[in-house]
């Protein structure tokens with residue numbers, strides 16, 4: 449893979465590749481799975497929620513794409529290895545790994561009536577593990593496949609919470625900052641020790657209303673924005689929350705040859721949130 453010598457059309461061509469997407473049954477990553485399948489990528493949808501993964505895979509197949517659901521717990525090495533065996537049996541290789549499984553937990557979030565000082569260690573550990581360990585373990589197991597192949601592409605999911613911590617989400621902010629750090633670490637490690645043709649990058653989505661943050665951004669009873677939700681919109685120059693489709697172009701760019709010399713970076717996809725101090 450040299451510099452970019454191809455036409456615009458083929459530069460972004462990712463057809464024929466195989467992708468493993470953890471958390472592929474979830475809101476953001478199911479959209480990625482569908483989008484990649486439309487581009488001709490064979491996708492393995494890995495999720496703890498097997499029914500959700502199956503639903504996404506079925507939907508893709510109905511559209512004419514190629515997808516398989518594979519149950520996994522990204523926090524258990526043996527489970528991830530079993531998923532690798534299943535994926536290798538089906539596809540024979542892993543060109544792309546998207547580490548999408550992650551999220552926050554209310555019990556690990558500091559509130560006025562639930563102080564930082566009282567957050568139980570189990571809740572902190574749950575969020576650290578789900579995000580950081582849940583990114584590192586699949587990167588070990590599927591990264592080894594890519595090291596043997598000599599080519600590969602890994603995309604991690606960081607967050608706005610990583611660049612400067614968000615109020616309230618103490619464990620989540622720390623865990624996502626660690627994911628940005630790990631993205632750089634792994635890019636260097638795989639490049640130095642295995643192949644210059646394995647790239648590792650991350651995206652840092654802005655604010656997308658999903659299950660992990662609905663309780664922070666909207667009032668449960670009315671559905672109206674909370675003061676925090678209003679503040680997010682005020683600090684987003686594009687003045688809206690993201691929708692899952694907003695992430696797709698960046699994902700395709702990062703895994704295509706159009707990003708052939710892009711390695712070890714974290715790309716904000718945030719409507720300008722991270723560019724604005726609020727003044």
Ligand SMILES: NC(=O)c1ccc[n+]([C@@H]2O[C@H](COP(=O)([O-])OP(=O)(O)OC[C@H]3O[C@@H](n4cnc5c(N)ncnc54)[C@H](O)[C@@H]3O)[C@@H](O)[C@H]2O)c1
Nearest residue numbers: 471473474475476496497521522549550551607653656658
């Ligand atoms: N929603 C946002 O605004 C936002 C912003 C920045 C980053 N993110 C990140 O994007 C990623 C996807 O978020 P989402 O909002 O689509 O969340 P989601 O809850 O819809 O999806 C997460 C998926 O991960 C799966 N999962 C949970 N634990 C697992 C485990 N142990 N093993 C395997 N799968 C497991 C869940 O079943 C779920 O399907 C997460 O890493 C999240 O932190 C979200």
